[in-house]
Amino acid sequence: DIVMTQSPDSLAVSLGERATITCKSNQSLLYSANNKNYLGWYQQKPGQPPKLLISWASSRESGVPARFSGSGSGTDFILTISSLQAEDVAVYYCQQYLNTPCTFGQGTKLEIK
Amino acid sequence: QVHLVQSGAEVKKPGASVKVSCQASGYTFTDYYMHWLRQVPGQGLEWLGIINPSGGVTTYAQSFQARLTMTRDTSTSTVYMVLNSLGFEDTAVYYCARAAGLGANIFPNWGQGTLVSVSS
16 A cells, blocks of 8 residues: 655644645655646545545645645645635645555644644 | 535444445436545544445455445435444544546545444
């Protein structure tokens, strides 16, 4: 199974400041046949299912605010929130979907400083 | 609009079985694979398995193969998950999630979750 590791485990950022979460996989998520990275990012708030923010490492889902962006390739990926809003307090997960079983990072808890 | 509605919370004793349903609407049921995942309270996400609603073919996570069964009913656009031989460690919220497309096992659509509590 592909192992996904996020850092940090928790993060406190001031409102309006940038938040950065990293995700590393123990093997490349770049599929050479289509040059796509099979990596997604989710946001989960208490009592709710995860919400998909980003697929293919950098493609923002419809309706997701532009302050959320994804970058990276191969084994190293980043989720950036450019200007933190109060409603962004949540746990964030990365997920690889190159191989079955799909696997998730352990999560990063984002709070307001 | 895609909608996935799961059955209600369950309380089971150790050794029992649980059946959770997930009724889909808003799209052609047989066109998208459905996955089941779970989340132990306060912990991360664990993938359990996948079912192709078209033919009923399933693939399970290795650690659940002996006690997990997924089925579907195309007449009601419903998928089912049965987990046998429950232990305390199976206490979790169980989710169904629809894949984004063929070869894209990422999940833009989730059910609301079903809490399964295993207690003596």
